[in-house]
Amino acid sequence: xxxxxxxxxxxxxxxxxxxxxxxxxxxxxxxxxxxxxxxxxxxxxxxxxxxxxxxxxxxxxxxxxxxxxxxxxxxxxxxxxxxxxxxxxxxxxxxxxxxxxxxxxxxxxxxxxxxxxxxxxxxxxxxxxxxxxxxxxxxxxxxxxxxxxxxxxxxxxxxxxxxxxxxxxxxxxxxxxxxxxxxxxxxxxxxxxxxxxxxxxxxxxxxxxx
Numbered sequence: 001x002x003x004x005x006x007x008x009x010x011x012x013x014x015x016x017x018x019x020x021x022x023x024x025x026x027x028x029x030x031x032x033x034x035x036x037x038x039x040x041x042x043x044x045x046x047x048x049x050x051x052x053x054x055x056x057x058x059x060x061x062x063x064x065x066x067x068x069x070x071x072x073x074x075x076x077x078x079x080x081x082x083x084x085x086x087x088x089x090x091x092x093x094x095x096x097x098x099x100x101x102x103x104x105x106x107x108x109x110x111x112x113x114x115x116x117x118x119x120x121x122x123x124x125x126x127x128x129x130x131x132x133x134x135x136x137x138x139x140x141x142x143x144x145x146x147x148x149x150x151x152x153x154x155x156x157x158x159x160x161x162x163x164x165x166x167x168x169x170x171x172x173x174x175x176x177x178x179x180x181x182x183x184x185x186x187x188x189x190x191x192x193x194x195x196x197x198x199x200x201x202x203x204x205x206x207x208x209x210x
Contacts, residue, residue, distance in 0.1 A: 001060060008061045010068055011157040014126075048158050064156050066186060074190070074206040076182035080197040084177060084205050087115065088144055092179040092207055094118070095146030103150040109160045112175065114143025127166065131173045139174030144203070148181030163188030167196050167204070177203030184209065 001009065022033050032054060039050035052062050066073050078084065084092065095113040098121065102108065108122025112134055119138045122130045131145070147160050162180060170178050178197075180187070185206070187193060197204035 002058060006060065008063050009055055010063045010065055012065050048156075049154055052154065052156055062156050064159065066155075066159055072186045072188070073183055074180055074185050074187040076206050076208050078203065078205045079190070079194045080177075080202060080204040082177070082197070082201055082203045084144075084179070084203050087142065088177060088179075088203060091116065091144050092146055092205070093210065095144065095179070096148060096181065096207070096210065099146065099148055100151055103152060109150060110145060110147035112138060112143050112145050112173075114138055114141025114176075117141065119143050127162075128169060131169045131175075134173050136174075142176035143174075144177045144179050145170050145175055146179045146207075147185055148209070149184045159186050160184065161186040161188060162193070164192050164196050167193055167200065167202060171200040171202055175202070177205060179203070179205045179207050181209050182206035 020036065022030065025033070035050055035054065039047040055062055091113040094116060095111050095118075098111045098113070098118055099109060102111075102121065108126075108130075110127055110130065111121045112119040112130065114137070117137075119141070120130045120134050125133075127145075127147070134143075145166075147162055147166075149155065149160055160180070162178060162185065167178055183206075187206070193204060196202075
């Protein structure tokens with residue numbers, strides 16, 4: 001990148017934890033092996049901070065996607081025709097509190113709560129794995145998926161994100177809605193998400209941070 005006079009980089013998309021074979025690495029990369037090993041053993045935020053450090057040490061500036069495209073951030077409000085009821089509002093508040101409590105352990109950015117009970121928490125498998133492994137009770141409890149940033153996490157390369165696929169998977173899991181933290185979560189294809197939420201009779205709500 002630097003040989004091509006690139007000075008800034010922006011990350012988007014999922015980041016996997018690859019396996020690597022040190023003997024296959026070139027001479028310039030070998031000194032980074034201890035950094036790789038430490039990062040792979042860390043939580044998501046720790047691993048991504050190590051990744052950012054590698055680029056910054058090379059003289060590149062890492063720019064957040066939402067700084068380049070501010071309109072990606074979800075504004076506060078209920079976007080769907082279906083409105084959150086009192087139980088959903090209570091469940092969303094509990095879910096947001098759970099995500100905040102998990103921050104020191106660097107676990108995940110979302111959880112599912114229904115009728116006051118925590119049905120699932122995002123771990124290394126990500127949101128898709130969380131939604132595919134929920135107990136059957138999540139359906140009868142009109143549970144909601146909440147997604148928001150962990151307090152103190154780096155927002156350069158790990159801003160929470162949802163899109164149409166998130167809504168489809170939430171509906172397949174029998175959830176009643178998807179709630180995100182307003183101003184802190186990227187909403188991909190917002191018009192498609194709103195239309196899909198209405199089609200699937202889901203609540204789509206960007207909740208103010210509390």
